[in-house]
Amino acid sequence: MNLRYLLLINTLVAACVFPNPSLVDESQEVKTYKAQCDRGDATGCVNLGWMYKNGDGVKQDFFQAVEFYRKACNGGSAAGCTKLGVMYEDGKGVKQDIFQAVELYRNACNGGHALGCNLLGFMYDKGEGVKQDFFQAVDFYRKACDGRVAAGCFNLGAKYEVGEGVRQSNTDALNYYGKACDMKSEGGCKNYARIKKR
Secondary structure (H helix, E strand, O other): OOHHHHHHHHHHHHHHHOOOHHHHHHHHHHHHHHHHHHOOOHHHHHHHHHHHHHOOOOOOOHHHHHHHHHHHHHOOOHHHHHHHHHHHHHOOOOOOOHHHHHHHHHHHHHOOOHHHHHHHHHHHHHOOOOOOOHHHHHHHHHHHHHOOOHHHHHHHHHHHHHOOOOOOOHHHHHHHHHHHHHOOOHHHHHHHHHHHOO
16 A cells, blocks of 8 residues: 555544534534524524625525525514625625615614614715715714714714714714724724824
């Protein structure tokens, strides 16, 4: 028997006898989330959707991710609605539909998911799927910021800096950039420092 053949056999035997523990743990995690989701636990469905979207412990599958996010959203998870909205906005696992994304973000925001509020604010800010409305954008950014989403505070700071949807105010811009910075937003810290130098 040649040496290369023996090394190959030893490697295969070792892989069978000593499986990679992280792969075993991840597959157990998938089983746990599936069981939770099957019982109607929307959080389990959100977690499972995330794993399929990112290929974490399972083969990446955007279609499966969409189905689990949809189940979570229909089950009352505002986070599930936000994540499903992102899939519609990006056209991953579903046909891209900006209008559907807006409605899902609205449901998420109404359900108290601050990230959904920020994403809805962004849609109003850019006029995507809705008529452009800086005042609405500011309202949703404020809800996101109050919900401790750094991007919401950053976006609100930007609105105050340029005076879109609010009265221009460097003081308020500084305040909201500072809040974003406190939540580890690099852009918030840079803009805070830039305005502070004026």
